[in-house]
Amino acid sequence: MRRKWTLQRRLAIFVTLIVLLSLAVTFYMISLETTDTIQEQEEEIALNTARLVAGTNMVHQVLEEDVKVNEELQQYTQYVIEATNTDFVVVLDRNGIRRSHPNPDLVGLPFEGGDEKKTLETQEEYVSTARGTLGESLRAFSPIYNETGEFIGAVAVGITLNQIDDIIGTMLRPLYMGMVLSIIVGGIGAVLLARRVKSLMYNLEPEEIATVLEERSAMLESTKEGIVAIDNNGRVRLTNAEAKEVFRKMGVNENLIGQDVEQVLPGTKLKEVLKSNKPILDRKIRMEGFELLINEVPIRIKHQTVGAIATFKDKTDVAMLAEQLTGVKLYANALRAQTHEFMNTIHVLQGLIHLKQYDQAADYLARFTEVTGHETEQIMGNVKDTVLAGFLIGKQSYIREQGVDFNLDIQGSIPKSEDKDVVYELVTIVGNLLTNAVESVQSKDTKLVELSLRFKENELRIEVSDTGEGMNQEQQEKVFKKGYSTKGADRGFGLALIEQSVTNLKGHLLMTSDIGVGTIFTIYIPFEKQGDNEQQ
The missing domain is CATH 3.30.450.20 (PAS domain)
Structure with a gap:
């Protein structure tokens, strides 16, 4: 199988051919222009020379004499030939007979070429090309008039075409050298350009680039x-x-x-x-x-x-599954916490009964039933979203397990959100705030955490306060930065998550904190309730 040329070789050859073609066209145009210019210059030289000789008095006198050979005229025309770098200067009488010529043997003979007849017949200046005794040449003719204005002859000044070709060749010689140099430079430039293009294309051939592009496109389109x-x-x-x-x-x-x-x-x-x-x-x-x-x-x-x-x-499908799992988990946690709390109550009752303190046992049981029943009824009655309600029940029991007093204030009814995903952000916000609050009061004598929820005019307000250590100004400025914590390594993510969730819900967060007094977080969240909440 025939091996294909590489891109570098094809590009180098293509650019070189373009350079050659451009130079050839340029050289051809310049050659034409140069030839035409030199031709015009030589015609002008020959015609001016003919006019000069035709206006010389000595030439007039010789033509009016009936002398075939005049040495003075021969010398004069030879001088003019040398001075003007022409090939011949011939003086003709009115009959076309040579009265001077570079070759003295031809003096007295008729002029050859036939192109002299126009001047002899019409007495006009003109330039022609014809073949004479010296070969093919460019000839300029000018009529000669005596002092009375009578036509007495003509002057023919000629420059051989070989001499014109030599002049043109001399003029074009630098152009030849420039063209050769340009071809060399163009060829080197073409090779360097081809290498540069090849490098920019990571040394890949067009077919390889097309294959890579197709592969990348297929991978891009197939990714999930x-x-x-x-x-x-x-x-x-x-x-x-x-x-x-x-x-x-x-x-x-x-x-x-x-x-x-x-x-x-x-x-x-x-x-x-x-x-x-x-x-x-x-x-x-x-x-x-x-x-x-x-x-x-x-x-x-x-x-x-x-x-x-x-x-x-x-993540919508995953979120829907998470909604179901989260609801089950929250209820499970709530039941676990309540089970622990119930077992503690059973142990107290068992002790009182064992001590035969029946009246105290009855009072304790009545108080426990009233408190827990009232709190659970408050949450289930006022919080319409079952996921959030289960979370609050479980969190309430967890906080009490930690030996912390917990006050929950639900002002009015908290409806279910029109956006089903809002509840997960609320769990993130409230859960992290309560966890931080519980941790902050562990070293205090008064261990109190309070949570207030209020829904009004499509806005949900969440407020969490604690009686913990509080924060100074420097700590408050850094507290929402991910990874920053005053509680040691691998901490400092809760408040960052809270801030992100508040941002996702297009809400805003306020924080006040005093050293030795505690911290209060207040969050306002736009909250569109479901249309049928009034009937629930």
């Missing part, structure tokens, strides 16, 4: 994560099949290429990534009822940021 890439202007430049499918589910069916990325992905931070040149990883966003786990990273080529790319995965 959506991919969206943007340029430096924030315009979408690439989307894969999975991304298009996710957008289609969201009701976006139009071509996304060239659109502003914030119109395609309203929750994206790709433009922020472009400015900071830092990736943002494992972030959750919600769009049109879909939950996406998104990673956004800059695209850098040769130490320059040329764009950014987002990879995301639809």
Whole structure:
């Protein structure tokens, strides 16, 4: 099988041929122009010489004498030939007989060529090309008039074509050298250009590049994560099949290429990534009822940021399964905590009965039943979302297990959210706030944690306070930074998660803290309730 030429060889040959063709055309045009110019110059020289000789008095006198050979005229015309670098100067009488010639033997003989007749007959100047005794030459004719204005003869001045060709060759010689040099330089440049192009293409042949492109495209389209890439202007430049499918589910069916990325992905931070040149990883966003786990990273080529790319995965199905599992887990935790608390109560009752303190046992049992029943009834009656209710019941029992007093204040009814994913963010927010509060009061004599929930005018207010150590100003400025904690290593993620969840819900967070007094977190969240909550 015949081996194909490499891209480098093809490119070098192609560029060299282009250079050769360009130089050939240029040389041809310059040669024509140079030949025409030299031709005109020589014609002008010959015609001016003929005019000069025709106006000489000595020539007039010789023509009016009936002398075939005049040495003075021969010497004069020879001088003119040498001075003007022409090949011949011939003086003719009105009958076309030579009265001078470079070859004295031809003096007195008729002029050869036949082109002299026009001047002899019409007494006009003109230039022609004809063959004479000295070969083919360019000839200029000028009529001669005596002092009375009578036509008495003509002057023929000639330059052989061989001499004109020599002049043209001399003029074009630098052009030949320049052309050869240009071919050499062009060939070297073509080779260097071919090598440079080959290097820029990572030493791959076009067929190899096409194969790599097809492979990359196939991998891009087959991946199960959506991919969206943007340029430096924030315009979408690439989307894969999975991304298009996710957008289609969201009701976006139009071509996304060239659109502003914030119109395609309203929750994206790709433009922020472009400015900071830092990736943002494992972030959750919600769009049109879909939950996406998104990673956004800059695209850098040769130490320059040329764009950014987002990879995301639809977590909606996983979230639905998590909703079911989370509900079961929360109820299980609540039952576990209540079981522990109930067993403690049984142990107390067992002790009192063993001591035959029946009245105290009855009072204790009545008080326990009243407190736990009232708290559970309050939660189940006022918190309409069963996941959140189960979580609060379990968290309440857990906090009491830790030996911490817990006050729960639910002002009015807390409806179920129109967005089913909101409850998971609420669990993250309330859970982390309560956990931090419990930990902060462990070293205090007064161990009190309070949680207040209030829903009013489509806004949910969450307030968690504790009687812990509190924080100074420097600690308050750093407390939401991921990984920062005053409690040791591998901590400092709870408040960062809280801030992210509040941001996801488009809410805002306030914090007040005093050393030795405690800390209060207040969070306001836009909260659209379900339309049928009034009937529930």
